[in-house]
Amino acid sequence: MLNIKNNILLLKKKPINIKNKVKTIIKDIKIYGEFALLYYIKFIDGIDIKSIKELIINRKTMKSSYNKISNKKKKILKEIYLRLKRYHFHNYVNSWQINNNIDIIYGQKINNIEKICIYVPGGNTIYPSSIYMNCIPSLIYRPNFICMVSPIKNGVISNTILSISYLNKINKIIFSGGVHTLSCVVFGTRNIIKVDKLTGPGNYYITKAKKIFFGSVGIDMLAGPSELIILCDGFIHPNVISYDFFSQLEHDINASCCLFTNNKKYLNLLYTKIYKLLLFQKNKKIIFKSLKNSILLFNKINNLLEIINFLAPEHLMICIKNSNKVVKKIKNCGAIFISYKTTETYGDYVIGPSHVIPTNSTSKYFSSLNIYDFCKKIGIIKIYNNKYCKILSSFFSKIEKFFSHSFSSIIRK
Amino acid sequence: MLNIKNNILLLKKKPINIKNKVKTIIKDIKIYGEFALLYYIKFIDGIDIKSIKELIINRKTMKSSYNKISNKKKKILKEIYLRLKRYHFHNYVNSWQINNNIDIIYGQKINNIEKICIYVPGGNTIYPSSIYMNCIPSLIYRPNFICMVSPIKNGVISNTILSISYLNKINKIIFSGGVHTLSCVVFGTRNIIKVDKLTGPGNYYITKAKKIFFGSVGIDMLAGPSELIILCDGFIHPNVISYDFFSQLEHDINASCCLFTNNKKYLNLLYTKIYKLLLFQKNKKIIFKSLKNSILLFNKINNLLEIINFLAPEHLMICIKNSNKVVKKIKNCGAIFISYKTTETYGDYVIGPSHVIPTNSTSKYFSSLNIYDFCKKIGIIKIYNNKYCKILSSFFSKIEKFFSHSFSSIIRK
Structure with missing residues (x-):
């Protein structure tokens, strides 16, 4: 447990001068606008362009890309779109007005x-799931304008990415990332x-910048590396849980995954399994590095639940008989996966x-991205007596x- | 400790900017805890105490104060409590779970x-309305602990304030304000x-501090001085609108109040009325100073609406025939008062x-304090096929x- 906190603290301590760098970039963009943007794109991203327009893609281009993809792919993309939207629509609330028949x-x-901007992290590839997961909650209240900002290093943008952006009603894509592009937005x-x-x-960098931007624009949350805690009583084959470790740890080298169990044997079994199967993973280099953030913890279920509520992890998997009882006791956590x-x-x-879920214990007060992040509530009063x-x-x-x-x-x- | 003393000297010399002062105080509290708090209470607030416990009041004291007030007063306090709670309860949403009968x-x-902390600004007096307006939205989802932080200079705390705190289910009151006390919380x-x-x-100072705290705790919004725009077509006696100006402008010297009208005569009429009646106001010194932030604007209603949506004021009063039509066109604003x-x-x-309403154009993305500020939403998933x-x-x-x-x-x- 301490180990997790230490890791997080260490991560926080590392980037000492990041804040100053970020501040300088934001200041430059504020003063010099697109001149500064082009400068930073050249010297940070190594791309030499004459106008930012070269990196902006509009809906027309997205539409023509969408028309090019196969019908089978279209079906998959739409299916995902509909599934996600259905979930968020359950949270829909409407404006209301009440006459109390006395005075008000x-x-x-x-x-x-x-106007909304979604930031989709990228690099070698753009994560299409992040486009969906950012856009869909916003679509329920129909924003007038969605802009997507995403870095792309190889310069190759697939039709799939453009099609997904089209489906998600994005109006403009700026294929340039970093603090410099976000500042412009x-x-x-x-x-x-x-x-x-x-x-x-x-x-x-982005997270630091978002904190500085807070107040000039609204932001969703300040998210850090991904976290998963698996609460398991040991009736699941350790191979399965091993793969959950790998899928969580391959996100990036700062990701963390922990097993909390009340079964000591299972803990030992899993330990050997993980190191055995690790070698066969394609992303084993990343997993090997992020494995240092992992903890296998043995204790009574009630104690483990207390630790979970203290840590407030991003993801919580509950593989336990009587999971309903356990779910009721969970107070702080970003998302729960049962069975x-x-x-x-x-x-x-x-x-x-x-x-898009709060990390680093912030799920004590932040929620995962939801439709209420994309609307505002205005009180209305009319008095007649x-x-x-x-x-x-x-x-x-x-x-x-x-x-x-x-x-x-x-x-x- | 030396660190603190040096900084205090600097604080007295003035030239340091607000942000650095705030940062220093937060850093000192983080390192030295209550030692630093007592130090700052002595040198900023001028109160010499041995332990912070002397400024903390618990529920027992609040209850005995509540028992001392008259029944008439109790009735008023309860009536306000119920009225406010009734409004917020209309926004209540519950946890939900759905079985799609296919796979999920x-x-x-x-x-x-x-655990929640409400900050109630004060000084010569504490604003009881702020206790209500902060607490009531939070009470719908029943927090485990509410702490109120409020500065009090005269050292006299009325039974009314303690009774209101008791009614609003506050667990602890810390009668010390400023960045130093907030940092401790x-x-x-x-x-x-x-x-x-x-x-x-x-x-x-508090607003700067809140921005720094954001991420270490959740915060509601970054609010500045109060604002009011009155949209009026001139069918209301200018005396009435004058008093709306005064009641808005007496908040503090940075408050602002504007009249937007499509009636040029009315504008001139109001102008003279305001200066005539100003002399009879008890808070005329404050009003006279804040009057410099006021604007009287004449234009077509549609143009004025466009300006309102651009400015996104905190409060908007609509004194116009066909107000329903106008309300529909309002996109950005904190709260609307009709008729x-x-x-x-x-x-x-x-x-x-x-x-507690967003100011300074931030109502484009912030909402006034509401029950969703006091709960978090956790996604739950269970798959069976x-x-x-x-x-x-x-x-x-x-x-x-x-x-x-x-x-x-x-x-x-």
């Missing part, structure tokens, strides 16, 4: 957030529209809840010494 | 945020419990929606080169 009509108007430049909200995970058949992979890709309001208001205004408050209610007949 | 059970578990010290979320407005009888004062005090999930997952894992992801689904029968 009040309510809540729910408006979309108009936050402050607006000649060719890049200023947005209202920014979502999606990124590396340390033998539910691998975290499904949650990453196709089921419903967004895979203000007798009682006058009395109550004057009570407060006396204590607070806001005397004109009282008069502004008294003067109304 | 999925749902969303809604948990409370366990965020990081936890010997006698002060670490919280998960921090809400409530404050001065520049002649609805003064903003009522919204500040007794109606329902929280008066994973045939289709396997196909879709392998599609993604190929593109994303996460090969173990694919295996972790294939290995499950």
